[in-house]
Amino acid sequence: MTINITMPALSPTMEEGTLAKWLVKEGDSIGPGDVIAEIETDKATMEVEAVEEGTIGKIVVAEGTEGVAVNAVIAVLLEEGESASDIGEVKADAPKADKKAEEKPAKEESKSEAKPEPAKAEKAPPAPAAKESAGAAPRKDGERVFASPLARRLAKENNIDVTALSGTGPKGRVVKRDIEKALKEGVPSARPAAGAAGGAAMATGMTKDQVLALYEEGTYEIVPNDGMRKTIAARLTEAKQTVPHFYLTIDCNIDDLMSSRERINATAPKTKDGKPEFKLSVNDFILKAWAIALQNVPQANATFAGDSILYHKHSDVGVAVAVPGGLFTPVVRKVEEKTLRQISEEVRDYATRARSKKLAPHEYQGGSSSVSNLGMYGIKDFGAVINPPHGTILAVGAGEERVYVENGEILTGQFMSVTLSCDHRSVDGALGAELLSEFKRLIETPVMMLA
Numbered sequence: 001m002t003i004n005i006t007m008p009a010l011s012p013t014m015e016e017g018t019l020a021k022w023l024v025k026e027g028d029s030i031g032p033g034d035v036i037a038e039i040e041t042d043k044a045t046m047e048v049e050a051v052e053e054g055t056i057g058k059i060v061v062a063e064g065t066e067g068v069a070v071n072a073v074i075a076v077l078l079e080e081g082e083s084a085s086d087i088g089e090v091k092a093d094a095p096k097a098d099k100k101a102e103e104k105p106a107k108e109e110s111k112s113e114a115k116p117e118p119a120k121a122e123k124a125p126p127a128p129a130a131k132e133s134a135g136a137a138p139r140k141d142g143e144r145v146f147a148s149p150l151a152r153r154l155a156k157e158n159n160i161d162v163t164a165l166s167g168t169g170p171k172g173r174v175v176k177r178d179i180e181k182a183l184k185e186g187v188p189s190a191r192p193a194a195g196a197a198g199g200a201a202m203a204t205g206m207t208k209d210q211v212l213a214l215y216e217e218g219t220y221e222i223v224p225n226d227g228m229r230k231t232i233a234a235r236l237t238e239a240k241q242t243v244p245h246f247y248l249t250i251d252c253n254i255d256d257l258m259s260s261r262e263r264i265n266a267t268a269p270k271t272k273d274g275k276p277e278f279k280l281s282v283n284d285f286i287l288k289a290w291a292i293a294l295q296n297v298p299q300a301n302a303t304f305a306g307d308s309i310l311y312h313k314h315s316d317v318g319v320a321v322a323v324p325g326g327l328f329t330p331v332v333r334k335v336e337e338k339t340l341r342q343i344s345e346e347v348r349d350y351a352t353r354a355r356s357k358k359l360a361p362h363e364y365q366g367g368s369s370s371v372s373n374l375g376m377y378g379i380k381d382f383g384a385v386i387n388p389p390h391g392t393i394l395a396v397g398a399g400e401e402r403v404y405v406e407n408g409e410i411l412t413g414q415f416m417s418v419t420l421s422c423d424h425r426s427v428d429g430a431l432g433a434e435l436l437s438e439f440k441r442l443i444e445t446p447v448m449m450l451a
Contacts, residue, residue: 002087003052003077007061009070010039010046011361015150016176017041018066018227019074026084028056030077037063037074040227044364045357054079057087067176147174154179157234159241205237228326239385244424247383248432252440254399254414257285260446264340282399283319283373284344288449289442290371290394291315291335293435300435301368303389304426310368318370318387319347321354328354329387331367368392375399381417391426392435395419 007017018040030036030050037048057078061068068074076087147155147162151174155162160182167174225233261280268276294301294315303310315336318329330350335343353359368391372384375398384395399416418439422432442448 002057002082003054003079004073005036005050005075005077007068007070007072007074008039008048010041010044011365014041014070014361015153016067016069019061019063019068020045022059022063024056026056026059030054030056040357041361044359044361046360050077052077055082057082057084146172148176151175151179157238158183226325232326235388236385239388243386243388245383245386245421246424246429246432247419247421248429248436249381249417249419250436250440251415251417252443253404254282254416254443257282257443257446258399258414261285278341278344280340280344282375283371283396284340284347285446285449286373286394286396286443287317287319287332287335287343287347287371288338288340289439289446290369291317292442292449293439294369295336296438297431297435300392300427300431302391302426303368304391304423305389309426312368315369316367318364318367318390318393319350320370320372320384321351323355323357328359328364329367329370330354330359330364369394371396375416381419383419384421386421386423391423392432393421394439395421 007019010017019037020040021038022036023038024030024034024036031053032049032051034050035047036050036056039046039048054077056075058076059074060076061072061074078084078087147167148169152162154160154176155174158179160179162174165174165178165182166172167178169175169178261282265276265279268278271277292315294312294317298311301312301315303312314334316331316333317335318331321328321330328350330347332338332343332346332350338346350359350363354364370384370387370390370393372393373396374382375396378398380400381397382395384393386393395418397417397419399414401412402415403410403412404415405411418436420432420436422429427435
């Protein structure tokens, strides 16, 4: 009996992906654990391993195909004794179960229009109605508009009102291509931002045509946005429009930090080629101090979750890593429990794999706070944009020698400025100030991190 190989879900929220590359061809024999393909999501390229033994009988989805739904058949595996003639007709579509799920809201709509018998109505649970409302939105004229889960997510990310669109999917359903068309040609009607003062609609920005009209043709080169850039644009627009940021800046004396770092690095054992086994960076100390500060001020280790606030037990800290064409924020888990050397090795590994887009989704999702360090570029200070759902992000500037006065004496020392961006819904001003002061205490006296 042939075995279908389907598009895997690389994360709980993944709905579709791009089949970037096949690493096998029809007729190849494979076994459990063999890498057979590479799948791209909006930010990562992941390898797909075989779970069964057999021969690749048919490749259903060609490499380079975008928008392949999770659980869609991408190839067919033949078991021992089978041949290609045993393969029936296989289309590159999602399984029937998924199609039924897509059509379910439409069926529920027709059911809801039919008046149920009184006895059945009393016993009917509220769940179906909740599902129906999740799949359909009422127009002003009373009609319902149905949209696929992916279309609803894209509409939400780009603040598009699906009730203003005409769906081109089955039975008028709004699908991904309708959202993309709305983004390209301009959004007909934007939905008011939740909680916006006066019910004002969120800004959607200029359309592509409006931007092109400002420049002479031939004076620019158009480079289409890839999945990563689209995701960054959507998430940061959402962050600035829906997260009430406020900023706190403080200066930290890092003389002790620099001398401690130098002494620790001097103790590193040498490898066979004479190189040190480890080399701690200033950022490793910053991550450790920030993690402990979040533990010492637990009310600030928080994320806003609609009608609730999540207070996290551990300091899971994201580290901003610049990559060609965008930005990754891999999350280092339980930083407060790790040594400086462990933090250094983990961040280096994440940064290396981030630049080649080899991070798994669970490695850059979650966390309660982030650190963004632009000091290596000579940036003195800056305010970073919060990465939802994080409650805070610490922006770190360059260390520099400054003149300061202490007890009436003029001195010089190494200082760096750090700016904390807070989500005012979960971290208030005084709480943010307490958190930043605790970080300053720790970073100025590194030995306190070990207490």
